[in-house]
Amino acid sequence: MSTTDDTVIAVRGLKKSYGVSANRFEVLDGLDLTIPQGDITCILGRSGCGKSTLLKCICGLEDVDGGEIDGDTDDLGYVFQEDRLLNWKTVEDNIRIALESNDIPSEEHDDRIQHYLELVGLAENATDYPLQLSGGMRQRVSIARALAVEPSILLMDEPFSALDEITARELREKFLEIITELDQSVLFVTHNATEAAFLASRIVVFEHEPPAAIERTIDNDLPYPRDIDSKEVQELKREIITHI
Incomplete structure (x- = not known):
């Protein structure tokens, strides 16, 4: 199966279970889903x-145990329920780590960090540490981090x-x-x-x-x-x- 220009992810017949033999617990069993x-x-x-x-x-x-993705x-960008920020890194360095791990050219880092922090309203907090921020601000940083790789x-x-x-x-x-x-x-x-x-x-x-x-x-x-x-x-x- 291949995606079309108007489909970003297509799941077909997805299977996933946990455990062994007779004690296996099926969580996904032949799931189909298309994300436009x-x-x-x-x-x-x-x-x-x-x-x-x-x-x-x-x-x-x-x-997965079967099927196709x-x-x-x-x-991909991923935002979890918890912000999963590194407390010993500044806001901008938390985002920079994501850019480095996704092989984004280093010359683009500063512009991307600035742009996505501006989008979430935290441009003035770039040099703060996560523990200096509220829970909502931390989650906005995690959203900026996920978007900065432009997934x-x-x-x-x-x-x-x-x-x-x-x-x-x-x-x-x-x-x-x-x-x-x-x-x-x-x-x-x-x-x-x-x-x-x-x-x-x-x-x-x-x-x-x-x-x-x-x-x-x-x-x-x-x-x-x-x-x-x-x-x-x-x-x-x-x-x-x-x-x-």
Whole structure:
């Protein structure tokens, strides 16, 4: 299978299990999923249904047992639930490490660091250390770090779930502004129906129990920019909840 110009990642018949012999636990069993170019695709489902395992398989953190993952899987950005910053490195050096590990030419580093810190509103914090920052600021640094490598797709694993609701709301709004400006392809894992209704151009709802299967795909045609408190977003949230 090969991807087309309007597809950034294509998953076909993906299989993943843990354990041995009769005690093997199937998390993914023949999963098919296509991520369109420029889409914000949200994978939504209850805890333990296989959402994070899918992301880890796509980025190579987990080996797969069968099936195919097609696309440029070496050209990914990843934002975890935890910011995973190195506390003994400055903000700019945390981003520089990502650029070095992705073989970005050194002459581009300073411009990219400056540009993506400006996008997330932290240009003045480049020489700060992570422990000097709030949780929301640290997560903005992790988003800048992932975007700075200019990936074909950005993978995000519940990146706002560890934040208080006010900070998470602010960061969702800032993130959506940045992503729509960049026309960045995103695969976003969440269990928050409001978050999915607000962010996604497409919502893929997983079945309650593994192995992961798609219960419903919902196209979200609400125009950007969006108001998270709007009647339309809240109506879509209520529809999503009926499927999870």
